Amino acid sequence: MDGDICATATTPPDSDPARKRRVHGMLKLYYGLNEEGKTVDQAESMNPCDINGTHFDPEVYLNKLRRECSLGELMDQETCMVKQIRSLDSDMQTLVYENYNKFISATDTIRKMKNDFKKMEDEMDCLSTNMAAITEFSAHISGTLQDQHAQITKLSGVHTLLRKLQFLFELPARLNKCLELQAYSQAVSSHRRARCVLQQYSHMPSFRGIQDDCHAIMDKLAQELRQKFRDGGSSAKDLSECVELLLQLDEPAEELCDKFLIHAQSRLEANLRGLEAELRPPLSSGPTSVIDPSIGPARRLSAAPTAGSPTDPTSPGNPFLSSSSRTDILEFIDRGCNEFVSSLCLVIASYQELFVNRPQEGELASKNIPHMAIGKLHAFVDAMATCYFLLVERRIQEEKSVGDNSLLVRALDRFHRRLQAVAKLLPGSAVPSQGTEIVVRAARERIKQYLAALQRFYLDSLRDVRQALAAPRLGGSSAGGGSHLAGPATGKDAPASLPELLSSLSASILNQIKSVLASVHLFTAKDITFSNKPYFKGEFCSQGVRESLVVNFIKFVCQSSRQFCESAGDRGGSTPPALLLLLSRLCLEYETSTITYILTLTDEQFLVQHRSPVTAVAALCGEAREAAQKLLNHYVKVQGLIISQMLRKSVETRDWVNTIEPRNVRAVMKRVVEDTTSIDVQVSLLYEEGTRKAHSSDSSKRTFSVYSGSRQQTRYAPSYTPSAAMDTNFLSNIHKLFSERIDIFSPVEFNKVSVLTGIIKISLKTFLECVRLRTFGRYGLQQIQVDCNYLQMYLWRFVSDENLVHFLLDEIVGSTAHRCLDPAPMEQSVIEVICERG
Amino acid sequence: MYQLYFVLQARALTSQTAESDAIRFLVGTQSLKFDNQIHIIDFDDENNIISKSVLQHQAGEIWHISASPADKAVLTTCYNKTSESRVVTCGAVWRMPPEWESGSHESPDDPHNSHNPQNLELLCHLDNSSHGNASCVLWEPMGDGKHVISLADNHALLWDLTESSTQATISSSATLEGKGQLKFTAGKWSPHHNCTQLATANDTAIRGWDLRTMSQIYCIENAHGQLVRDLDFNPNKQYYLASCGDDCKVKFWDVRNINEPVKTLEEHSHWVWSVRFNHSHDQLVLTGSSDSRVILSNMVSISSEPFGHLVDDDDLSDGEDNHQDEKTKEPLQDSIISTYEEHEDSVYAVEWSSADPWLFASLSYDGRLVINRVPRALKYHILL
DSSP: OHHHHHHHHHSOGGGHHHHHHHHHHHHHHHTTOOTTSOOOOGGGGOOTTOTTSTTOOHHHHHHHHHHHOOHHHHHHHHHHHHHHHHHHHHHHHHHHHHHHHHHHHHHHHHHHHHHHHHHHHHHHHHHHHHHHHHHHHHHHHHHHHHHHHHHHHHHHHHHHHHHHHHHHHHHHHHHHHHHHHTOHHHHHHHHHHHHHHHHHTTTSHHHHHHHHHHHHHHHHHHHHHHHHHHHOOSOHHHHHHHHHHHHHTTOOHHHHHHHHHHHHHHHHHHHHHHHHHHSOOOTTOTGGGGTHHHHHHHHHHHHHHHHHOTTOTTOTHHHHHHHTTOOOHHHHHHHIIIIIIHHHHHHHHHHIIIIISSOOOTHHHHTTHHHHHHHHHHHHHHHHHHHHHHHHHHHHHHOOOOSOHHHHHHHHHHHHHHHHHHHHHSTTOSHHHHHHHHHHHHHHHHHHHHHHHHHHHHHHHHHHHHHHHHGGGTTTSSOSGGGGTHHHHHHHHHHHHHHHHHHHHHHHHHHHHHHHHHHHHGGGOTTSGGGGSHIIIIIIIIIIIIIIIIIHHHHHHHHHHHHHHHHHHHHOSSSOHHHHHHHHHHHHHIIIIIHHHHHHHHHHHHTOOTTSOOOOHHHHHHHHHHHHHHHHHHHHHHHHHHHHHHHHHHHHTSOSTTOOOOOSOOHHHHHHHHHHHHHHHHHHHHSOOOOOOOOOTTHHHHHHHHIIIIIHHHHHHHHHSOOHHHHHHHHHHHHHHTOSOOOTTOOOOSSHHHHHHHHHHHHHHHHHHHHHTSOBOHHHHHHHHHHHHHHHHHHGGGSSOHHHHHHHHHHHHHHHHHTBSSOOOOOHHHHHHHHHHO | OEEEEOSSEEEEEEEOTTOOSSEEEEEEEEOSSSOEEEEEEEEETTTTEEEEEEEEETTOEEEEEEEOSSOTTEEEEEEEEEETTEEEEEEEEEEOOTTHHHHSEEOTTOTTOOSSOEEOEEEEEOOOGGGOOEEEEEEOTTSOSOEEEEEETTEEEEEEEOTTSOOEEEEEEEEOOOSSOOOOOEEEEOSSGGGOEEEEEETTEEEEEETTTTEEEEEETTSSSSOEEEEEEOSSOTTEEEEEETTSOEEEEETTBOSSOSEEEOOOSSOEEEEEEOSSOTTEEEEEETTSOEEEEEOGGGSSSOTTHHHHHHOOTTHHHHHHHHHHHOOOOSEEEEEEOOOSSOEEEEEEOSSOTTEEEEEETTTEEEEEEOOHHHHHHHHO
8 A cells, every 4th residue: 555655646746637546446446346346356455464455454464564664664654554544534535525416416407307308298299199180181182183193204204205216217317417527426326325226126117217227327437437447547546536436336346456457567567668678688689689799899898997907996998888878777776766666666555545455345345355456466566576676687687897886786775775665565575575685696696796806806916927027037937048148137127026016916916805895895884775684794794705705715816826836837837936936925925914814804894793604714824824835835846847957958968978177167057056046036035034054164165075075985985895894884874974864845944045945955856866877987077076066165055954965966976976987086176266267 | 674785886676577486686786887797686585585696797787677577587688888988878688697596696694705706698689779779678578588679769679589589680660759859768568458569758758659560559748747757557457557757746547548647646755766566466556766765555546456346246145244344444545555765865666576466676776675565464455
């Protein structure tokens, strides 16, 4: 109870009604009633200490208090309780007073009501007697009026019938008048009203006559309507009215649909013919074939330069294009859109208005016209669109020049956009998706064309490079005596051009790729309607652009490079070596940076999502590296072969037995050194120096003395003294000295020294093998000594390990000594003098 | 692997064709200063002993040697004859002295015990001064030892030998006409077509000749990028020919279609000087190169013994298991069986033994002869 008190104390005064309720509630509780008048749940108040409970036991409560509370608390409890008792008393008094007053007033009211009811009873009795009198009178009146009423009803019925009959009789005249006034709709509605009746009474001759007349007139009317419908010159509204009336006249809807569509078809076909006229006549057409060849070459001419320099927007091909009275594709598509597509839309709209979207009433509804009509419309639209698409595709296919892609893209965009209108008008139609397919096909075709253009461009560039390379050294490549001058010439001319050629080649290819990417990128531009189609978002980017275009082009570059090695390999020298070198460097650059760059560029521009498997950059790089390696190997082979051939010829064609005492180095050796120098220059333009083993302080001299002196003696000493001990000794010497086997045609590294080492290895090995096939006289040996010394003086600087040159030259001189009839080596000092003299 | 050293340098190697019992190779030495020799190398397979006999060949250094297919004792050489200031290469037919086997047989322990080596007996010269230098002499394969062909500069000469081989007469000849100095570098007498065909190499071209009319029947221009060094006919497939050359390649040709080689091997890193089909199992091809390597290849794809073919035909009854076996073994591809690196100098000649098909010899310029065997595993693979 004290909890409640506290709560009331805290409640603000404005919640007074709530407080009142609460007081009532407490009182109810006290009397054992709850809201519904049931006794309060017992369980709640079983506690004898609950002062508000029914089972309250003051004794227990008091004991509890006494036991649990301190004196102060008891005092507080007491004052609180006293206060509560007091407030309860005053509440009770107020309630008793209020209720007493209400009871008195209620007693008063009841007494007053008793008096009023008595008075009302009297009045009701009076009313009932009056009502009985009225009823009596009314029955009397209606009895008298009965006859007249029946007569009037009959007369009014006759009147209506007569009016209807009059209408029927007047109907033919009225219809005729309507026909005259061309008020077809009125005529039809009139006829419709009369039709049933006439039908019903057609067994009566008079009605039959009327019906026949009406039929005749209506037939005439229908005829007229059909005529009007057929003419087609009338406006859409007239037409629709026409159709509606005809439908009401039980004209078969199917026939009407067909007629309408045939009518539309003729107009659309006219449009299509107009479009077709703009296309180049097909090659098979008879009379135009006379003109065709003249256009053919012109177009081919025009296509060539545009293909050659597709970046050039003002290609000289355009005049040719316009001269053949051809509209460009954008105009063509524009025309197609404006004429064909818009008429088609119009047809669809009005058709739907007429046959599909009309409110259906009466028996027409049962025929399910919209279903049939829609079917017909779809078939019609599909057929027309197919014709249109054929034309568009033909036109797109003619778009071969890869010059300006934006025109095509804009045309395709417009084409695609306009088809969306059809999609809106005719939701289930396959036309827009077919249109999208055409766009996709065009895009695919475009990518193919761009790839072909890139490949052509690459080959053209290569041809240009080849020409540029060939220009300064005409006749130089045909190795022989006349090329003596060409050697240094390449040395001078090539330096200026080789790196430039390389950089311009790679730059122009890169630019070309970029411009192609930019062109292709137009397909995915945001403002292009078809760019958000799934194809253009996914497959076009990854499979189309990245794989088919970029990756394929890179592969093509590698592959065509490799072909240079294969096709030229056997015949030798059909490809200028400088080109091999240049391509090798190009491929290497592709491997190191360009491929990554191009692919990153592509991926960025096209946001390629790598859902479908794509060629990895690493794989392409590997391919490029392989190509570069192959090209460089081939370069070494070709250059080595050129020098080898000189050496071989020089050894094979000379009579070494009867040669004269050497007075100077043979010209061939000078030529070899010169060529090697020019190769060195050439390679250094494109490749880094590379590492070499440390040189001895005076490589050119020291080593030569070694082999002409001690080495040479050990080399063929055993021949004089054939003994087992010496023999094995000699072999073990070789083992010790040259434990490493020399691979002659081995892959080279991507640096100058390695390339030169390879070439020199090949040349000297050839020299060795040729020497072994000949027999020498004394002076022959000496000449070889001089030649080798000369080579030694100049060649060591080119190779990575000069010991290699020493070894091979040693072998040459050693083998010569073996093959010499009279081995008397020349004095080293004499050799040196001769060599220095040149 | 067995090695043998010669004192002198050598290029010429042949197996003794007419000898089918003993494994015997003949080596001709090359020396300008000393008397040249023909070494007869016998290999005792059971005891693994090499023995060597020496015969003197005093005529000059030997560039090419070839043994008669009919008579063990008869052989031909091409040798350099130096007179004053001229070097001429000649061809000659020789007979080994009948007592060489007992007389000058050296023990393997003392290979340089060269006391009184016996001389070869000259049967006849294959010389005709008007025809220039002989590059090689070829015996009619499997013939009666009565016919030889010598290639001299740009002539191919067919010689008839008398019964005792003491006299040789030119029966017919063919001449290679063309620009420049044409010269046959190598040749091979085809064992097929009744021995009526000859293949020759000059520069980069390979030509086929009909010996009955001595006219050219085919010409593979640019068969190799550079000089063609050697040829060999597949002993079992009549149209198949192997060639090798300075472009480091070994090519296999079907002479019915000369536009493209059937197969190309590019394993050597320098000129390939010699190529030989195994006489019995033609998938085994031996090549020697101046990169000092000998390579044994297994050319299954163009072999006359397609793998497993014979077994297939035999066991049709209990086929299931066998078929399974075939399939598991099937993917045996053309492959390099082995690369032999025992030589230190250019290998100019390789030769299969005519007695033991699993044995071969290779000869390098420094005078080292190496006898090797086909790896046992492969041998059983082929046989079983």
